[in-house]
Amino acid sequence: EDLPLTVLVGLKIKHIRQSLNLSQEEFAWRLGIHRTYLGQIERAEKNMSIRNIEKICKALGIEPKELFNFDDLV
Secondary structure, eight states: OOOOHHHHHHHHHHHHHHHTTOOHHHHHHHHTSOHHHHHHHHTTSSOOOHHHHHHHHHHHTOOHHHHTOOGGGO
């Protein structure tokens, strides 16, 4: 089953965040965004701007291209 890109990206962010032992609240604080907005991103309820993708990747310590590699989600 092919999942939409927004779902895959949200799952990837959540996966990496959890692997870093970061709560949604702590990670959102580091990003300077509201926790509920981060939750909406992780649940694919909101689309992100390029600026927010860049902030998230930087905070996760990954390159943007890694955010779109879903091999570890399968």
